[in-house]
Amino acid sequence: MKILVAVKRVVDYNVKVRVKADNSGVDLANVKMSMNPFCEIAVEESVRLKELSIKEGRVATEIVVVSVGPSTAQEQLRTALALGADRAILVESAEDLTSLAVAKLLKAVVDKEQPQLVILGKQAIDSDNNQTGQMLAALSGYGQGTFASKVEVSGDTVAVTREIDGGAQTVSLKLPAIVTTDLRLNEPRYASLPNIMKAKKKPLEVLTPDALGVSTASTNKTVKVEAPAARSAGIKVKSVAELVEKLKNEAKVL
Amino acid sequence: MTILVIAEHDNKVVAPATLNTVAAAVKIGGDIHVLVAGQGVGAVAEAAAKIAGVAKVLVADNAAYAHQLPENVAPLVAELGKGYSHILAAATSNGKNILPRVAAQLDVDQISEIISVESADTFKRPIYAGNAIATVQSNAAVKVITVRATGFDPVAAEGGSAAVEAVAAAHDAGTSSFVGEELAKSDRPELTAAKIVVSGGRGMQNGDNFKHLYALADKLGAAVGASRAAVDAGFVPNDMQVGQTGKIVAPQLYIAVGISGAIQHLAGMKDSKVIVAINKDEEAPIFQVADYGLVADLFEAIPELEKLV
Numbered sequence: 001m002k003i004l005v006a007v008k009r010v011v012d013y014n015v016k017v018r019v020k021a022d023n024s025g026v027d028l029a030n031v032k033m034s035m036n037p038f039c040e041i042a043v044e045e046s047v048r049l050k051e052l053s054i055k056e057g058r059v060a061t062e063i064v065v066v067s068v069g070p071s072t073a074q075e076q077l078r079t080a081l082a083l084g085a086d087r088a089i090l091v092e093s094a095e096d097l098t099s100l101a102v103a104k105l106l107k108a109v110v111d112k113e114q115p116q117l118v119i120l121g122k123q124a125i126d127s128d129n130n131q132t133g134q135m136l137a138a139l140s141g142y143g144q145g146t147f148a149s150k151v152e153v154s155g156d157t158v159a160v161t162r163e164i165d166g167g168a169q170t171v172s173l174k175l176p177a178i179v180t181t182d183l184r185l186n187e188p189r190y191a192s193l194p195n196i197m198k199a200k201k202k203p204l205e206v207l208t209p210d211a212l213g214v215s216t217a218s219t220n221k222t223v224k225v226e227a228p229a230a231r232s233a234g235i236k237v238k239s240v241a242e243l244v245e246k247l248k249n250e251a252k253v254l
Numbered sequence: 255m256t257i258l259v260i261a262e263h264d265n266k267v268v269a270p271a272t273l274n275t276v277a278a279a280v281k282i283g284g285d286i287h288v289l290v291a292g293q294g295v296g297a298v299a300e301a302a303a304k305i306a307g308v309a310k311v312l313v314a315d316n317a318a319y320a321h322q323l324p325e326n327v328a329p330l331v332a333e334l335g336k337g338y339s340h341i342l343a344a345a346t347s348n349g350k351n352i353l354p355r356v357a358a359q360l361d362v363d364q365i366s367e368i369i370s371v372e373s374a375d376t377f378k379r380p381i382y383a384g385n386a387i388a389t390v391q392s393n394a395a396v397k398v399i400t401v402r403a404t405g406f407d408p409v410a411a412e413g414g415s416a417a418v419e420a421v422a423a424a425h426d427a428g429t430s431s432f433v434g435e436e437l438a439k440s441d442r443p444e445l446t447a448a449k450i451v452v453s454g455g456r457g458m459q460n461g462d463n464f465k466h467l468y469a470l471a472d473k474l475g476a477a478v479g480a481s482r483a484a485v486d487a488g489f490v491p492n493d494m495q496v497g498q499t500g501k502i503v504a505p506q507l508y509i510a511v512g513i514s515g516a517i518q519h520l521a522g523m524k525d526s527k528v529i530v531a532i533n534k535d536e537e538a539p540i541f542q543v544a545d546y547g548l549v550a551d552l553f554e555a556i557p558e559l560e561k562l563v
Contacts, residue, residue, distance in 0.1 A: 016517065017382045026386050098363045099354070125498065128381055129366045134324065134354035143325050143429035146351050149492075159433060164347040165446075165501075167493050170433040171323065177429070183482070183499055184492055219394035220363040223376065225386050231524065234545035236536075240558040243530065243548050251528045251545065253450070253507040254474070254563055 001053065001153070002062045003046040004115035006106055007039035007080055009073040010126040019227045026126075026225060035076040038121025040083075041181040044188040045151060046119055047084035062086050066109050068102045070094050074204060081199035082191035088204040089113075091212065099127070101209075101216035103135035108212035110140055115176060117158065122147050122180040133180035143173035147182040255284030255374065258335055259308075260343040260352070263290065263298045265320070268305070270447045271344035273408035276305055278401040279342055280409060281371035285309045288416070289334060291327050293320035303418050306410040311418045318426040322348055325427040328355035333423060335360065335396055339374070345400040345502075353400050362394035367502075369405035383498040383521035403446060404504035404525060438491050442468075445494065448477035450507045453496055453523070454489070455481035457512020457533065457552055461489040466556045467511060473560055479503065479523075481513045497522035512552050515540025532556070 011017055012032040020027045035043075043065065050061040065085040067073040070092070077088035091105045110118060118140075123130035137144035145151070145160025149168065152159045153175075161170045163182045191199070209216050237243045247254045257279045262269040272288070279286045288302045291314040299313045312334065318326045331352065335341045341356060343349035345367045357364035368377040369387075376391045377399065445451065452471045454464055464478070471478045479496040480489065496503055498521035508526035513519060515531070515538055523529070524543055531544035532555050541547040548555060 011382070013518070017385050019386050026382055100358060100361075100363045103358060123499070126382055128383065128498065129354075129364070130350050131354035131357070131364050131366060134351065135358035135364075137324075138328060138355040138358035141427075141429070143427070144351075144355070145430075146324075147347060162347075163492055164435070165493060167435065167437040167491070169321075169435040171321075171430050172433050173430045174428075184486070218363055219392055220365065221391045221393070222388050223391050224389040225381070226389075228380070228384060228387050228524075231529075231543050231545075234529070234541075234543075234547060236541070236547045236549065238548075240548065240550070240555050240562060243546055244559065244562045246546055247507070247528070247530070251507075253528050 001059070001117065002064065002113065002115040003049060004110060004113055004118045005042050005046045005063060005065045005080065005085065006118070006120045007043065007065055007067050007076050008036040008124045009033055009067065009069050009076045010036045010124055013037055013125055019225055023224045023226055035079055036121050036124045038123060038181050040188040041183065041185050042119040042121050043080045043083050043085060044186045045181060048186065049153060050084065064089065064113055064115065066091065066106065068093060068097060068105050077204055078199050079191060081202045082196040083189065087202055090204065090206045091209065092206055093209055093216065095216065097216050098218045098220055099129045099131035100135055101218060103132050103139055104214045105209055105212060106136050107139040108214050117153070117175065118178045120178070120180045122182055133178050137178040140178070143177045145171055145173055145177060146180045148179050149182050149184045151179055151185065255339040257282060257284050257286050257340040257342060258338040259286060259288045260331060260341070260349065261288050261290045261298065261302050262344045262346055262348055263292060263295065265292045265295055266297060268298055268301045269346070270408060270444070271346050271403040273305065273411055274403035274406045275342050275344045275401045276307055277406040277409045278368065278371060279340070280307050282340055282374050284339065287312060289314065289331065291319040291330060292322065293317055299418050303416040304412050304414050306413040308414050308416040311416050312421050313418060314421040314423065316424045318424055321432040322352065323430050323432065324352045324355045325430045326425050327352050328359060329425040329427070330423055331356045332359035334421065338396060340397045340399060342399050342401055345402050349400050353398055357398040360396050360398065362396060362398055363392065364398045364400070365390050365392060366400050367402040368399055369402050383517050384524060385517070402502055404502055438493050442471060443475065443477045445477045445479055446501050446503055448505055450474045450476035451479050451503050451505045452476050452509045452511065453479035453481065453513060454484055454511050455513030456483035456487065458484060458489055464490055470556055470560045473563055481519045510540050510544070511556060513540055514538045515543065
């Protein structure tokens with residue numbers, strides 16, 4: 001079984017971002033970048049599925065990791081290789097692409113690689129779109145298991161337990177299928193130094209949207225990016241009694 | 255302009271988020287149609303027809319739509335949606351699951367989790383965990399949008415008298431099937447719709463200690479939420495998580511107990527009207543957004559608060 005994992009290079013989750021003065025976007029110059037946390041979970045899951053299939057004596061899985069983004073996204077692909085992916089593909093594009101454009105590029109890679117399972121994060125922590133996996137599933141005509149907290153492959157199906165608003169739901173999908181990861185799917189491992197060194201020798205192929213024959217034109221345009229309205233500073237109260245008094249008489253919410 | 259709103263429901267009742275989504279449609283302007291797709295949804299369709307401002311209710315009642323599997327529902331919405339200017343759904347787990355699939359089938363970009371309508375083609379939405387607000391314009395023939403419920407005051411659930419029309423189209427992709435579900439049961443108000451929310455974090459130390467918050471919540475008629483730390487530590491189930499990747503709430507009063515206030519958590523609650531923080535660490539970032547902060551041991555403060563309210 002071949003697994004394709006998509007990863008995105010995003011601003012590190014600990015960084016408090018700043019909006020540019022000209023309102024054209026968020027200032028990403030000299031900001032720490034990392035692999036999107038949900039993508040790390042996707043990589044981890046693929047590695048676990050491979051380890052499981054080796055343990056159970058089945059044909060070992062090949063893990064192909066793919067990123068759509070600037071050439072610097074090679075760093076995140078190398079990280080994924082150090083975590084256990086076998087080879088990497090970068091679809092290089094300097095522009096900021098929409099989820100639909102990324103899904104179309106991933107569809108072209110899916111057509112080329114013919115994976116049985118595609119794992120993505122449920123959302124990127126920069127755009128917060130939560131769209132790409134669903135769009136890729138639609139374009140491929142595959143079933144989708146979004147917001148997965150458990151993934152079990154058996155034969156030619158995959159059972160996915162999904163986090164939904166009221167609790168959890170399990171669906172069964174025919175392979176090939178698309179899965180997007182939620183936080184509780186697993187706890188990603190750290191890459192060891194020897195594995196980071198080995199990852200440097202693993203193959204990394206660079207493609208372009210043109211070479212894949214995909215148009216990345218968009219129907220959306222970002223007009224402006226602004227800082228959210230700031231909350232005015234509050235006060236510290238000394239006792240529970242004072243807090244209740246304030247909530248009743250000043251804020252009038254009790 | 256005619257707008258199609260996808261009803262959020264469980265085959266029995268219309269979820270409150272549908273009313274907020276219709277409110278967003280009202281702001282866009284034009285006729286509003288509501289699609290109810292499911293199985294045995296007669297009561298849902300009747301309730302949807304009463305929603306104020308709705309002109310027509312389309313009912314797709316079919317076994318294939320019973321659990322609203324996106325593989326089956328998305329082709330239905332895409333097919334019906336071609337004749338509309340906008341397709342809207344609430345940004346619930348269902349809406350997020352189905353709508354991007356619809357957008358891809360219509361070959362348009364989607365706009366996720368809008369918090370305001372600037373005009374019929376321009377919308378505002380939060381990005382970077384709510385640390386920036388993007389204004390996005392769409393030139394798509396059909397604008398596909400999910401709506402953050404807390405951004406819009408709900409329309410009235412009663413007062414409308416829309417015509418109800420059956421839709422015959424049945425799509426069964428055959429690529430997925432429903433196996434089962436496990437829903438958390440609670441007598442407290444629903445987290446995303448509650449007027450008051452009491453949330454606990456890592457400071458609660460264990461799941462058993464959440465009983466203090468439940469007692470307080472029951473006295474206030476509040477819902478109980480949690481930070482990711484509390485969920486990951488196994489104190490409470492994950493459907494209680496408030497944050498960028500959990501639920502987004504904007505109650506009248508949000509009481510954060512033993513929560514430090516990480517970016518991820520703030521993204522889910524910073525639009526609350528009044529925020530109260532109870533934490534023994536006076537340096538905790540939560541105090542920077544709290545209207546009222548109390549530096550105290552929560553195990554003393556919470557029982558006392560319960561007595562006084």
